[in-house]
Amino acid sequence: MALPRELKVDRKASRRKDAKAGKPRIPKRTAEWRRPSAKRVRALRDRLREIYGRPVNQPHGDPVAELVRTILSQNTNDRNRDVAFDRLVERFPTWEEVRDAPTRQVESALKPGGLAKTKAPRIQEVLRRIGDPPDLEWLREAPRDEAVEWLCELPGVGRKTAACVLIFTWDLPEMPVDTHVHRVGGRLGLFRPNASFEEAHDEMLAITPPADAYEFHINLIRHGRAVCRPKPKCDECGLSRMCPWRKARTAQGERVG
Numbered sequence: 001m002a003l004p005r006e007l008k009v010d011r012k013a014s015r016r017k018d019a020k021a022g023k024p025r026i027p028k029r030t031a032e033w034r035r036p037s038a039k040r041v042r043a044l045r046d047r048l049r050e051i052y053g054r055p056v057n058q059p060h061g062d063p064v065a066e067l068v069r070t071i072l073s074q075n076t077n078d079r080n081r082d083v084a085f086d087r088l089v090e091r092f093p094t095w096e097e098v099r100d101a102p103t104r105q106v107e108s109a110l111k112p113g114g115l116a117k118t119k120a121p122r123i124q125e126v127l128r129r130i131g132d133p134p135d136l137e138w139l140r141e142a143p144r145d146e147a148v149e150w151l152c153e154l155p156g157v158g159r160k161t162a163a164c165v166l167i168f169t170w171d172l173p174e175m176p177v178d179t180h181v182h183r184v185g186g187r188l189g190l191f192r193p194n195a196s197f198e199e200a201h202d203e204m205l206a207i208t209p210p211a212d213a214y215e216f217h218i219n220l221i222r223h224g225r226a227v228c229r230p231k232p233k234c235d236e237c238g239l240s241r242m243c244p245w246r247k248a249r250t251a252q253g254e255r256v257g
């Protein structure tokens with residue numbers, strides 16, 4: 001079976017080296033990586049859609065809530081995030097009240113979500129910086145790069161959090177790269193192997209048609225949670241025939257999945 005273009009190697013030279021070293025060798029894919037074609041991205045999107053369905057974004061239009069919720073999601077799972085968020089808005093009905101409360105009270109509300117000692121002062125500082133009353137509506141009409149750059153100046157806010165605010169609040173085309181998207185996208189060759197989260201984010205934005213951003217983001221996460229886990233279940237994977245990571249390893253006689 002022909003290897004995909006991005007994995008083509010000088011097989012003879014490779015084998016000579018392997019024999020000399022006395023061990024199997026994984027091709028140096030970093031140097032040979034090519035940005036995937038639009039056709040390949042579409043094929044991956046379609047295959048994921050067959051497996052996981054077509055998620056539809058339901059933008060809620062509340063950027064401050066999204067920003068707070070995303071800060072709460074850092075280093076914890078969705079359930080803990082939601083518990084912490086619900087307790088916060090139940091105890092403090094307005095963002096001004098969250099901002100002006102004694103930090104210990106905010107910490108106490110956030111406790112079930114974990115890292116409350118870090119997140120409580122962070123959220124209060126963010127709320128102090130976004131106007132009085134706290135307001136982010138202007139981001140909707142701002143040029144995208146300006147909006148992301150401005151959000152990333154806030155304490156504890158990086159590219160992923162900024163992207164979450166834009167896509168989940170207003171369905172603006174963004175591609176938050178979390179640990180699942182980073183792992184699965186890297187294995188599928190959507191960006192360079194060993195790319196940083198920032199580089200992966202830029203690449204994902206570049207290759208994903210705006211109309212597909214939400215769907216691709218959600219389905220890559222679903223795939224990362226269900227199958228392409230840190231220890232991947234390649235034998236059960238509906239994308240295995242399209243996966244350069246798996247092909248490279250099986251070509252070298254490595255057992256995967």
Ligand code: SF4
Pocket residue numbers: 184187188227228229232233234235237238239240241243245246257
């Ligand atoms: S074949 Fe394996 S590594 Fe590739 S996407 Fe599927 S589970 Fe992940």
